[in-house]
Amino acid sequence: MVSAVFHSPLEAAAPAARNGDKPRDSAATHLIAAHTQQTGATAQNDMKTPTPAVAAAKPQRDLSYLWLGILPPLLGLGLLALVWELVFMGTGGSIPSPKDTFVQAVQIFSDPFYSKGPNDQGVGWNVLSSLKRVAMGFGMAAIVGIPVGFLIGRFNFLSRMFNPLISLLRPVSPLAWLPIGLLVFKGANPAAIWTIFICSIWPMIINTAVGVQRVPQDYMNVARVLNLSEWKIVTRILFPAVLPYMLTGVRLAVGTAWLVIVAAEMLTGGVGIGFWVWDEWNNLNVKNIIIAIFVIGIVGLALEFALIKLATAFTFEEVKN
Numbered sequence: 250m251v252s253a254v255f256h257s258p259l260e261a262a263a264p265a266a267r268n269g270d271k272p273r274d275s276a277a278t279h280l281i282a283a284h285t286q287q288t289g290a291t292a293q294n295d296m297k298t299p300t301p302a303v304a305a306a307k308p309q310r311d312l313s314y315l316w317l318g319i320l321p322p323l324l325g326l327g328l329l330a331l332v333w334e335l336v337f338m339g340t341g342g343s344i345p346s347p348k349d350t351f352v353q354a355v356q357i358f359s360d361p362f363y364s365k366g367p368n369d370q371g372v373g374w375n376v377l378s379s380l381k382r383v384a385m386g387f388g389m390a391a392i393v394g395i396p397v398g399f400l401i402g403r404f405n406f407l408s409r410m411f412n413p414l415i416s417l418l419r420p421v422s423p424l425a426w427l428p429i430g431l432l433v434f435k436g437a438n439p440a441a442i443w444t445i446f447i448c449s450i451w452p453m454i455i456n457t458a459v460g461v462q463r464v465p466q467d468y469m470n471v472a473r474v475l476n477l478s479e480w481k482i483v484t485r486i487l488f489p490a491v492l493p494y495m496l497t498g499v500r501l502a503v504g505t506a507w508l509v510i511v512a513a514e515m516l517t518g519g520v521g522i523g524f525w526v527w528d529e530w531n532n533l534n535v536k537n538i539i540i541a542i543f544v545i546g547i548v549g550l551a552l553e554f555a556l557i558k559l560a561t562a563f564t565f566e567e568v569k570n
Contacts (some may be wrong), residue, residue, distance in 0.1 A: 276511060345536045353536040354543075365452025368519055368528070372541070376548060382438070382558040390502060394453035399483065401454065402461025402491075416455065423448035423509040427516060439516035444513045445506045452501035461487055461505045462493025496560045503556060507549045522548075 330347050337346040345353075361373035401408045426447045430440030465489060472482050514523025522545060529537040 253261040258262065275393065303343065308451075343535075346540065350536050350539050353442065354540045357537070359541060367520065372525065372544060375400025375520055375522045375525040379510050379514065379522045380522065380548070382441050382514075383445055383510050384502075385509075387503060389442075389473045390446045390449035390506075391453060391499065394502075395457050395500075398454040398495075398498070399461055399487065399491070402458035403483075403487070407409065408462075415451065419455075420452045423505075424512055424516070425479040427513055433516075437519055441513040441517050441521075442521065445509055448509050449502040449506045453495070453498040455492045456498030456501070457491060460491035463494075464490045484503045493560075496556070500560075503552050505507050506547075507552060509547060 278352035333344075333347050337344050347515055358370055361371040363371040364374065381427050395409075401411050423444055427440055427444050430443035431437070434440050434443060438532065468490070469482075472486055477485070510521070511523035511526065515527040518524050518527075522541060526541045529535075
């Protein structure tokens with residue numbers, strides 16, 4: 250008794266494929282190709298079509314961004330406005346209210362670049378003058394501080410020589426250096442730039458030196474085996490490894506410089522945001538003082554944000570973190 254066994258076209262083509270022979274039935278070959286194309290197209294459609302779980306997760310991510318990214322800052326600003334209003338009510342109006350300060354700010358920023366003489370200029374000119382002094386003092390500190398940090402971190406003898414000096418001079422208040430600048434440079438503007446320089450140089454020296462000292466010793470051993478020159482060691486090994494530490498020092502130095510310039514300009518006078526605050530205090534204009542506080546904070550925040558963007562432009566994971 251012969252039993253009839255029916256095979257599918259794929260099963261019929263399988264023995265021929267295993268034996269390395271061509272399939273006898275050409276229709277089976279076409280069926281295999283059609284089946285493969287249909288399976289691939291189905292897989293591509295499945296990849297393009299989002300699953301219900303993925304589609305449901307997208308609104309949840311949007312709500313999470315709204316909850317964690319937007320709402321907390323708004324609540325913080327609202328809390329600040331509430332405390333400010335309570336202080337206004339508690340002091341009997343000696344501190345202006347948020348509403349009155351906002352109205353005054355709109356009036357000030359409607360024409361921030363007016364000029365009615367050397368002692369009467371808009372807030373825009375004062376901010377630009379302060380930024381110019383910060384850029385000059387900070388730039389000179391970077392030119393001097395970063396190479397010195399490399400040398401201190403690279404050579405143990407220099408580290409032992411300069412560590413006592415840095416430990417002695419770094420805790421000194423920045424404003425204590427201002428009279429020295431006035432005595433040496435015989436001018437208020439160079440003295441303010443000198444004060445920014447001397448207070449900005451320490452974070453860059455210390456962070457750069459620490460970064461050089463934390464370079465793995467294996468890197469230096471490889472450089473010694475390859476007989477690399479000191480220039481190649483600095484450019485190919487030390488600089489990429491030290492860059493995260495160096496950028497941290499730059500960020501700290503910029504923040505310190507912006508803090509110091511306000512106090513220095515209060516003492517030296519001239520055009521600048523610090524002098525503007527002191528001049529408004531002499532005029533008993535508390536609204537403008539509060540506006541200046543917000544301007545100083547916003548400019549400092551913008552400088553910090555710009556340096557963070559500069560750091561994330563590099564592909565170092567530590568910088569991005």
